[in-house]
Amino acid sequence: MKEDTPPPSSPPPLPVFKMPRVHKQEYWSFVRLVAPSTEMPPGQTAWKTTDAELAYCLKCKTTFKYRSGSSASIRKHMNHEHPHELGSVGREAAVKRMKNALASKRKSSAVIFSPTKRTKKINPAEEEMATRALIEWIAKCLRPLSIVEDEELRFFITLVQTMHGIYELPSRRTITERMQAHAQQLRSLLKEKNAEEVDFYSLTTDMWTSRTTDSYIALTIHFMTDFFELRSYTLEVASFCGKHTEVRIRRKLRDLMYTWG
Numbered sequence: 001m002k003e004d005t006p007p008p009s010s011p012p013p014l015p016v017f018k019m020p021r022v023h024k025q026e027y028w029s030f031v032r033l034v035a036p037s038t039e040m041p042p043g044q045t046a047w048k049t050t051d052a053e054l055a056y057c058l059k060c061k062t063t064f065k066y067r068s069g070s071s072a073s074i075r076k077h078m079n080h081e082h083p084h085e086l087g088s089v090g091r092e093a094a095v096k097r098m099k100n101a102l103a104s105k106r107k108s109s110a111v112i113f114s115p116t117k118r119t120k121k122i123n124p125a126e127e128e129m130a131t132r133a134l135i136e137w138i139a140k141c142l143r144p145l146s147i148v149e150d151e152e153l154r155f156f157i158t159l160v161q162t163m164h165g166i167y168e169l170p171s172r173r174t175i176t177e178r179m180q181a182h183a184q185q186l187r188s189l190l191k192e193k194n195a196e197e198v199d200f201y202s203l204t205t206d207m208w209t210s211r212t213t214d215s216y217i218a219l220t221i222h223f224m225t226d227f228f229e230l231r232s233y234t235l236e237v238a239s240f241c242g243k244h245t246e247v248r249i250r251r252k253l254r255d256l257m258y259t260w261g
Helices: 072-081 083-109 124-140 145-149 151-162 172-197 246-259
Strands: 031-034 054-057 062-065 202-209 215-224 230-239
Touching (some): 031 072, 054 072, 062 072, 124 145, 202 246, 215 246
Antiparallel strands (some): 031 054, 054 062, 215 230
């Protein structure tokens, strides 16, 4: 009897192996190359990319064609079948590359260079002027003194210092648009994370009124990871109009929870 051909969604009947020296890791996070047979040719100790004619996705258990020297089929599969995972892995890879670059720069700054390669340090007068400007900003804008210990602020300053040109702060309109777009991306990622990883959770809420008498309500989720680590995420901070009655608060919280599923 003729053996049936396995469907595309079945596991590959042959061994799979990782693609070496990947340029864009995000496209190969779930993809492996399929070996042409169960036994290697004589004298060969590892499979090569030129040996493979098929690729296999660990995420959706799909086998598709692969041509050596081209990742077009890999990109097509990931963009079409796993756009959310691709975006998430891509962002994580970009952040990792950035942090590695900054860590490398911080590490290299401690190394003694020759005078021609040594990073130029500002003189005492410039340092005093910068520190005075920092003090005035903290005082005039009522910023906490601990802001100089803020890791994200230090990360931002270090990032700017690694650039080879002048960075101009964006306008309020631009930063607002970018912030809203970034918030939407984080909402989508958090919804996926909650749906996949969170089985039990608790919700807390808080309300306050600003100095301009604008009222707000916040909704925060709390849960434990599989490693018993507490996680808390603020899901929403929404404006609250009208009186703070029980009925209105209950209705607002219900709407916020409905938004998050």
